[in-house]
Amino acid sequence: MQYKLLKMNKLFFSFLLLIAFGFSSCETDIDLNAEYKDIPVVYGLINPSDTNHYIKITKAFIGDANAYDLAANADNFNYQDGELTVEVTEYNFDGIFVKTYLLTRTVNEIPKDPGIFDNSSNVLYKFVEPNINKNSTYKLKIYNKTLEKEILSETKIVGINVSDVGSPSTMQIIRLWLGEPYTGLPNELSITVTPNNDIGRLDVTFIVNYDEHYTLASGLDSVPKSVRIPIGDKLAFGTKVEWILSGSTVMDYLVKNVPNPIDIPYFSHRALTRVSMEFNVAGTELSTYMLVSEPSNTVNQDKPSYTNIENGLGIFSSRTKINWVSTAGSPSFPINLDSETIMKLKSLGLGFCFGISATSGHKCNQLP
Template sequence: MQKFFLAAALFSLLFNSCKTDFDITSDWEDISVIYGLLDPTDTAQYIKINKAFLDKNTSALVIAKIPDSLYYQNLNVQLQQYLNGVFVKTIEMNQVDGNLEGFIKDTGIFANQPNYLYKTKEILDQNSSYKLLLTQAEDGKEVSASTEIINDFAVVRPTTFTKVNFFPGGVYKTQWNSAKDGKIYALTIRFFYKEVSFADTTLSQEKYLDWPIFSSLPSISTIGGQSMETDIDGDAFYTYVNSHLSEDPSVFRISEYFNFMFSVGGEEMDLYNQVTLAQQGLTSGSAQPEYTNVENGLGLFSSRFHKTIFNVPIDVHTIDSLACGQVTTHLRFINSVGDLCF
């Protein structure tokens, strides 16, 4: 029985092929696997590039530990910038060890040292598209993929000037306008609080909880400017806090503020999500399709955008509900006048 090993399986890049067809059962076919999400809000861009291959005679578990089997030795990696379809410039990407860049690769079946990535610190233009081009030095084989860059967008609600109230039994409505070239949206609310020692109130520690609200909300199109909104269940906030904090008699807690952290993914990411959901309905004996937007290779190349509304104030009713409500009173949050409720 042939043993198929996909070197970039850690990124779950077995997607449905929409442009490029491969016979993944042929012997020793060199298949490049790419994972890259360009982000104009980040200070550096990283692309993951691996090999996929077949071997009739060697266990995949053995090959997985050999770095030379996972990475190309001589690979030229470039980003080509286009504005309104017109070529602007070429950006060279340099090979780096992700372990030294702060992206520590987990131990497991794959070799974790080195963890090669391709990097550039070039500032991305939100109005441009970018083509990733890989050229192998040995035979000149080219692999490519393209994506639009997601633009900035407006968050209507909340703002840093309006207090958020997760009223028990009610809902809080957050609103924003969709981003140009953005398709799929996620929101996480970061709740900041302080823990103060009962024994010595000069001893305190700043902490936070990340509360996921939604992770795959699509816009109608990628044109941008669509009015989008979602209702957040007020009761869910107290349930989440209760399930993620433990009672600690040695401290009391002070509610501080929220950060609303929006993330946007490109159209390719939305297609990937759709294919993944479709695969969940396949029986175990079905041949699962593969998605890729990479020409002459496999993988996902898209863009993303992060936008955070910082320091959103908390309404006194939410502060008091945390302190005095039945679900969270045992967690010893103080109320809006600085008292405990038990």
Template sequence: MTTFEAMRKAVFIFAAAGLLLQSCKNDFEVNEPWRETMVVVGLLNAADTAHYIKINKAYLGEGNALVMAGEFDSINYTDNEIDARLERWKNGVLMQTLPLYRDTLIPKDTGVFASPLQMLYKTSSPILQDGSSYKLIINNENSGKVVTSETPIVQNISVNTPNPNQTINLVGVNPYSTKFYTAAEGKRYEVVVRFHYTEKLIFDTTQQERKHVDIFLGTYEAADLSGGQLIESSVTPEVFYKTIGNNVQPNGNVNLYYNSLEFIYSAAAEVFVIYMDVAQTQSATFGEMPFFTNISDGVGLFSSRFNKYVNNVRLSAASYDSLRFGQYTVHQGWR
């Protein structure tokens, strides 16, 4: 999952919480003075080249809440209403200020909430992994409301094995194990092997499409946030080839060509882990919703994560034979 995909899921949950609240207000006709509630979601990732903060407003008004959710102006602030910035702090000293600029280039998926236009706040400045923390400050220049939050940054993940361009064996019954060291400020980890391949039309090989299949290896928790803990994650040949067999559909019009493997290590900061755990909690009482926020004078999530990529890992010749002729993939037409 990319940082933006993770952020999009977080946005939906917080926005849905606002929708549920509004629905309850309509159902019971509760009238109270309007109070501004800012909904903020941001996940900083030092591996990304651009960083986005989603800033919305909770809405309150007469009428159907679902209809209101679909109105762009009901959930978004107007031009020049929001002044937002990131501050980089290290050892108690302000090191850098990064203005956040409005951006509408990433469309929103269709659904309950207004789409496809989506309002984000962006910086392309790099997020440093030097022990700095980042503070988010959002000022509504019309109302004077100020919302803040702060997060440490997940540091680099050190991979012991595999290395880029390394050849690995996935044959027989012996699993392949990858080993990595946890990052400072990283609490939860996921490991995925991405199998890259190309489909080429048999009668016109210039017509081709690059695709991939993800093989999930597992989720792991660090003992603490200091980093340096060795974690080993394994995949058996059976799981590897069976996953490919289940996710690549045979097509008599194309030939399949294996390209390479990519090992992807994802780390989430502790606050992000707490948010994910709370979001997955199912309440036994109808109408109750578990809730978590680390936004001061607002609601939402501001945290960090990190993705480490080891590219161009190769299958051995014996492993490639297993791909072409093994029981799970022999019918797919690998060349």
């Protein structure tokens, strides 16, 4: 018999999402005469940046009714209260026991989005720990009291810091354009990360930040806004992972995705602030799970399944996110973009500007 897991989208997973906690399982190629077999489906990602940690545990199901009708009843895929004992145990870098967390069963603490599966009761198992140790291993044990069955898994914790971003540095001025706005050329920005601590995949987003200002007559306060430019995800092979971001990619994305000023009531200008980046990171087990779950690009559509759950299906791994925030610039020029890049941004016709210097060429002019 084959069991089909609902696939997780690519990282940034919005990582991740990436993480919807709506994960369940149903069965395909079913032998209706076969004896029912309990197959737990486990989905848990420990994020060292979180305090509350959740694990989704459901079961594959079979029945005589239509699969959609079966999925509409949460009793078909949720274990009953008291049926499972769930614990996570921490072991330090040397394999020495540190602590055991006994998880509590929660219902609708995180609401489940509408879909095929019944969302009236979203059951998650939870433990609380604000200080997840990135050098430890966390072992999951699920015990089914009725069947006297153990389901086991373990994961290391992804570890990444802003200091692991080799380039650009937080003190670096970002240069995305060379020369005059209309006759110059785009410049390339190299973004590098040194992967460590069980990192299997990284996804990076470049963020252009600005404050949107309105006319004085409107009485409206300025609003901080941003444009998130996806650069892509890469597997963490070797000692360095690198992305190349072209200035033309940034300019084209802004033109296509920033609303035209003429369509915004009371618009005055968009004052640029420092650009930033966001890195979403997946553990090696999660990365492998995502790789195997990706659609096949070959004629052969049969792909191997992957799970790191003993006596079950699913994934138990780690993920995290870091924000790269620049401190470049000076009190008189508090931005991490160079003047030629700012002039190019101003030329896009989107109302971008920076500063109040009359001689800069990119001065912001507040409309009355």
